[in-house]
Amino acid sequence: MRLIRGLHNLRPADRGCVATIGNFDGVHLGHRAVFRRLLARGREMGLPATVIIFEPQPMEFFAPAAAPARLTRLREKLAAIRDDGIERVMLLEFGPRLATMDARDFVQRLLLDGLGVEFLLVGDDFRFGHGRAGDYELLREMGEQAQDNGQGFEVANLHTIVHGEERISSTRVRDALARGDLMQAQHLLGRPYRIRGRVAHGDKRGRSIGFPTANIDLHRRVSPVSGVFAVTVEGIEGSPWPGVANIGSRPTVDGRGDRLEVHLFDFDRQIYGQHLSVEFKLKLRDEKRFESFAALKEQIQRDAATARDFLNSTN
Numbered sequence: 001m002r003l004i005r006g007l008h009n010l011r012p013a014d015r016g017c018v019a020t021i022g023n024f025d026g027v028h029l030g031h032r033a034v035f036r037r038l039l040a041r042g043r044e045m046g047l048p049a050t051v052i053i054f055e056p057q058p059m060e061f062f063a064p065a066a067a068p069a070r071l072t073r074l075r076e077k078l079a080a081i082r083d084d085g086i087e088r089v090m091l092l093e094f095g096p097r098l099a100t101m102d103a104r105d106f107v108q109r110l111l112l113d114g115l116g117v118e119f120l121l122v123g124d125d126f127r128f129g130h131g132r133a134g135d136y137e138l139l140r141e142m143g144e145q146a147q148d149n150g151q152g153f154e155v156a157n158l159h160t161i162v163h164g165e166e167r168i169s170s171t172r173v174r175d176a177l178a179r180g181d182l183m184q185a186q187h188l189l190g191r192p193y194r195i196r197g198r199v200a201h202g203d204k205r206g207r208s209i210g211f212p213t214a215n216i217d218l219h220r221r222v223s224p225v226s227g228v229f230a231v232t233v234e235g236i237e238g239s240p241w242p243g244v245a246n247i248g249s250r251p252t253v254d255g256r257g258d259r260l261e262v263h264l265f266d267f268d269r270q271i272y273g274q275h276l277s278v279e280f281k282l283k284l285r286d287e288k289r290f291e292s293f294a295a296l297k298e299q300i301q302r303d304a305a306t307a308r309d310f311l312n313s314t315n
Helices: 029-044 056-064 073-081 102-112 136-147 170-179 182-189 292-313
Strands: 003-004 018-020 048-054 087-092 117-122 154-156 194-200 213-214 227-234 241-248 260-263 275-287
Touching: 029 048, 029 117, 029 136, 029 292, 048 073, 073 087, 073 154, 073 194, 102 136, 117 136, 136 154, 170 182, 213 275, 227 260, 227 292, 241 275, 241 292, 260 275, 275 292
Parallel strands: 003 087, 018 048, 018 117, 048 087, 117 154
Antiparallel strands: 194 213, 194 275, 213 260, 227 241, 227 275, 241 260
């Protein structure tokens, strides 16, 4: 998969494609259905499939405090898109320049002059450009007008993808994760929920009470999951490795910022700097504040025993 970081990195060979635009946070079953449709149309037309995404996501630029929790970091999102067979990703930095770009300029510079899009797949509620002035009708109009000059595109509407009787959406995945309903989240995603990241040095407090942890940088303002979980971990020899994880602000310790700490069962190796993938199997409880480290240690022992029993029963 070719990653194109910004219009300035476009090559002549990048012109001519079928494309879709969106956040695609979580790359859930609805997104993957879009990708399959795009790839099928690309094969019909003999053109590569291009997914256009933004970083940060627009809501994170306009209202960072109100932006929803990220399901996937950029690295995770790109890996999932690649695994679905997409040939190219156009990554646009969402900053003041893009936020204030006129909608018609966006279409002309990116879709027509830049990528040479010949087929575009978007939702009929898709809005873009300064003041969200651009919409499906503007895309259809400009695509048809440009076709008269031999460089236009056809626009098609994304049909709603449902699970049960409800629309599959990133919001529904977040809601399921917030409730600790990992099975529902898995049904919507089409895979178990995982967080990937590099192991960083922590404050070694877990080691002092007999529960050393791998501390994983979240690179998120807020996590979509919180609490204590039974997990399995990929990325180390002997994977998947069972463990118990806490994700949250650690109210008993310092209460500063979300972090993911994983205690791997029967494991005693240095893995600082390694990239791990943590798969959430069962939520054991919400995070809570304890009156002492002794009380915290007793609860961790109970959590670890519960996690072991659950993971052993599912092997």
